[in-house]
Amino acid sequence: MxxxxxxxxxxxxxxxxxxxxxxxxxxxxxxxxxxxxxxxxxxxxxxxxxxxxxxxxxxxxxxxxxxxxxxxxxxxxxxxxxxxxxxxxxxxxxxxxxxxxxxxxxxxxxxxxxxxxxxxxxxxxxxxxxxxxxxxxxxxxxxxxxxxxxxxxxxxxxxxxxxxxxxxxxxxxxxxxxxxxxxxxKMHESLVNLAEGKESPVFDNYENYDGSKTSLKDLRGKYVYIDVWATWCAPCKAEIPYLKELEKDYHNKNIQFVSISVDKENAHDTWLKMVKEKELRGIQLFAKNNFESKFIQEYGINSIPRFILIDPKGKIVDADAPRPSSKTVRDLLNNLK
Structure with a gap:
């Protein structure tokens, strides 16, 4: 908007x-x-x-x-x-x-x-x-x-x-x-359901770039900072250098960085190529049904990039977390327990 x-x-x-x-x-x-x-x-x-x-x-x-x-x-x-x-x-x-x-x-x-x-x-x-x-x-x-x-x-x-x-x-x-x-x-009522402390919607068996399958429950015990993006999204790609820097600086902290592509199936090879060429780090996942994926819809995501922070117990910390390029993201991550 x-x-x-x-x-x-x-x-x-x-x-x-x-x-x-x-x-x-x-x-x-x-x-x-x-x-x-x-x-x-x-x-x-x-x-x-x-x-x-x-x-x-x-x-x-x-x-x-x-x-x-x-x-x-x-x-x-x-x-x-x-x-x-x-x-x-x-x-x-x-x-x-x-x-x-x-x-x-x-x-x-x-x-x-x-x-x-x-x-x-x-x-x-x-x-x-x-x-x-x-x-x-x-x-x-x-x-x-x-x-x-x-x-x-x-x-x-x-x-x-x-x-x-x-x-x-x-x-x-x-x-x-x-x-x-x-x-x-209308929007306030929707966001109340995604308030801090609420159980997070989950994703199951998303394709991992490394060839395995990854579910949100596999990441329990760590904070999870999720980047929802696509290869065609220019603002998403603009965040990549800042995301890499965050991943490097918080590498030894109790936080896992996850990127979920909402590309359509016909762009699957483009996703694989971009992950390789841009040396994208963290966990790189491919959503099953792009924007129609249950996880994406339950978070009400209709524009990207979108960032989400989930705690080690699977509860929402911030359903619309600051971008890696923002001035507030490090304050948020530094204050995690």
């Missing part, structure tokens, strides 16, 4: 008409921290251009654009940026990865910094409907108020946001909160 809202905003904004200001071109510049990049590619409606990157990481160029969201990419790194003729933007990359974020200064900075904050919101726990659905009514109301206050603070901080963004953004926020309020009662 949160990704849908964010992508809807981008698609809508890209389709808008050109709006020329005092200058009929955009100036963008900055310094890349990503190593070994000689060119940036910028793509938008009617625009596809390469920008040279100097050896020290600096770049600068002028462009004529159609007002809207553009895609800035280098190698496998990507970042969205809102451009309009008349902008004079400086991009301050926070780290080597584009996903570390970008801070903007100059003309057009407020609109882009606002979009950066909104993207961060929708990719955070506050942008995840399950964050709200698992709460009782009083806490639910308080969490909604917290989210609305945060979004309001963005608007108060970035006051000169492009009117087009403001209009589209208001619609997206309304859709998000309408979805949460409309579905709260």
């Amino acid at each position: 949160r990704k849908f809202i964010w992508l809807l905003a981008i698609v809508t904004i890209v389709s808008c008409n050109n709006n020329t200001k005092n200058k009929d071109y955009v100036t963008i510049k900055g310094t890349l921290k990503t190593p070994n990049v000689s060119k940036l590619t910028i793509q938008g409606k009617g625009l596809l251009k390469e920008i040279n990157v100097n050896k020290d990481g600096t770049f600068s160029d002028t462009l004529k654009v159609t007002k809207g969201i553009h895609l800035l990419s280098a190698n496998n790194e990507k970042e969205t940026i809102f451009l309009d003729n008349g902008y004079n933007l400086n991009l301050n990359f926070r780290g080597e990865k584009f996903s570390d974020g970008v801070d903007y200064t100059g003309v057009g900075a407020e609109t882009n910094n606002y979009l950066t904050k909104k993207k961060s919101f929708y990719m955070s726990d506050l942008g995840n409907p399950r964050t709200y659905f698992k709460l009782d009514k009083n806490d639910f109301d308080a969490k909604i108020a917290e989210a609305e206050a945060k979004l309001k603070s963005y608007k108060e901080t970035e006051k000169n946001v492009d009117s087009l963004i403001q209009k589209m953004d208001a619609r997206n926020d309304q859709m998000f909160f309408n979805y949460i309020n409309t579905n709260y009662q």
Whole structure:
């Protein structure tokens, strides 16, 4: 849901008409921290251009654009940026990865910094409907108020946001909160059944990459951190490096890492190949009936990746555990008894 809202905003904004200001071109510049990049590619409606990157990481160029969201990419790194003729933007990359974020200064900075904050919101726990659905009514109301206050603070901080963004953004926020309020009662009741301390749904005799069969009961006596994923899922694959790091750091702890693929049967060989090529660790399992598997359905999983934490007695610790890339996952694992 949160990704849908964010992508809807981008698609809508890209389709808008050109709006020329005092200058009929955009100036963008900055310094890349990503190593070994000689060119940036910028793509938008009617625009596809390469920008040279100097050896020290600096770049600068002028462009004529159609007002809207553009895609800035280098190698496998990507970042969205809102451009309009008349902008004079400086991009301050926070780290080597584009996903570390970008801070903007100059003309057009407020609109882009606002979009950066909104993207961060929708990719955070506050942008995840399950964050709200698992709460009782009083806490639910308080969490909604917290989210609305945060979004309001963005608007108060970035006051000169492009009117087009403001209009589209208001619609997206309304859709998000309408979805949460409309579905709260039904989803809350479902999540109560998967609350901490409840008996976990189980899987039986799932195919193990090593050729054996594995059931959840085989893992009793250890905490079990489950990753539900698929070979076609880009966000799932983005978590792999972080998952490997977790597995390495907690190798000698009383916790077993399990990855369950929900690929369809015709992708079975693709699963085997990816496990081998990416040197995936932990216990690698293949669900019997992908999303129709009893275990998957009983956990109400309809989007991936999804992470689950189960205790040594087979009881639920967290039915929607933090991702390996999150800042809270190690706090969770470190506090296990």
